[in-house]
Amino acid sequence: MTAIYARAMFASILAVGLIAAPSAVFAQDKSLKKISWGVTSLSASNWIPWLAKEAKIYEKHGLDVELVLVRGSGQTSAAILGGSLFAAPVAVPQVMMANLGGADLVNIAHTVPGVQSKLLVRQEIKRPEDIKGKRIATSALGSLGDFLFKYIIRKNGMDPIRDVVWLSIGTPGERLQALATGRVDAADLSYPTDAQGLRMGYRVLWDARKEVVYPSMSVVTRRRTLQEDRDTVMRMLRAHIEGIAYFKSHKEFSLKVLSKYLRTNDQELLEGSYAIFREDFISTPYPIMKGLEATYEYVAATRPEIRNHKPEAFMDPSLVAELDKSGFIKRLYEGK
The missing domain is CATH 3.40.190.10 (Periplasmic binding protein-like II)
Known part of the structure; x- marks a missing residue:
């Protein structure tokens, strides 16, 4: 199966590096773990990974993250399963259908409770x-x-x-x-x-x-990756969650980042984006397991056996729960 997904990914993926290479100091720091994160569209919904890269939050957590542009959840899931991406947002229906076909994708967080579409x-x-x-x-x-x-x-x-x-x-x-x-x-x-x-x-x-009630901008990786390298997954998630907190407390920097990657200086658009996502980005981004009736209906149209599987089969809230209970997330907002 991995070979099939890899061939599909190489045949269809359109990937471009979105961020300049880290500074020479960090590039020479062998303690940084290199991983790739999938950016699924050039829109404000992908603000957090851009911000985490630009603000060096990934580096703070020991990661050298390459941001890669991919086209849609189908190609993104193939890239994760083929090993080209460590993690990325993947739509819940795609996670379900891939796993019903034998894949091992797992959703560990939801960044946005609804879809700005x-x-x-x-x-x-x-x-x-x-x-x-x-x-x-x-x-x-x-x-x-x-x-x-x-x-x-x-x-x-x-x-x-x-x-x-x-x-x-x-x-x-x-x-x-x-x-x-x-x-x-x-x-x-x-x-x-x-x-x-x-x-x-x-x-x-x-x-x-x-x-539609539908959570989006998930953090999806493989269960195999979670089992074999939970530490790196946790560091990636810490950086992602810290990126959300940084976004909410650093408006001007956040606007500059979005301006760079959308290649626009339209202040009305930038300010409007910030107002929307400052409210929408979830500070404690547990994977959302309720209100998924629409998702189940969609998947059941071609895979009726999905009705036999609970949301927990495709999601793992334990990582966010660990960060929540440890006080990590609360400390990000203290004094803000």
């Missing part, structure tokens, strides 16, 4: 049923956006496979461009790209945050 459409699409026969752009089949909007379409009495056409188009910016050029009629966009789309005259058909 909207389906922007052309002005003539005003009612849910108007989406019939239209072309919708998401990042990739099996991605979070793919799951969410197929679920919403189904909830509105339509068949998401038969009634619409799906196109896999990488980044939010590329999807907005496809909408602008007429290649698609609707696009799954997150902030700030959705705000840009609204200013261009497109309208929101569905706001996933309001339509």
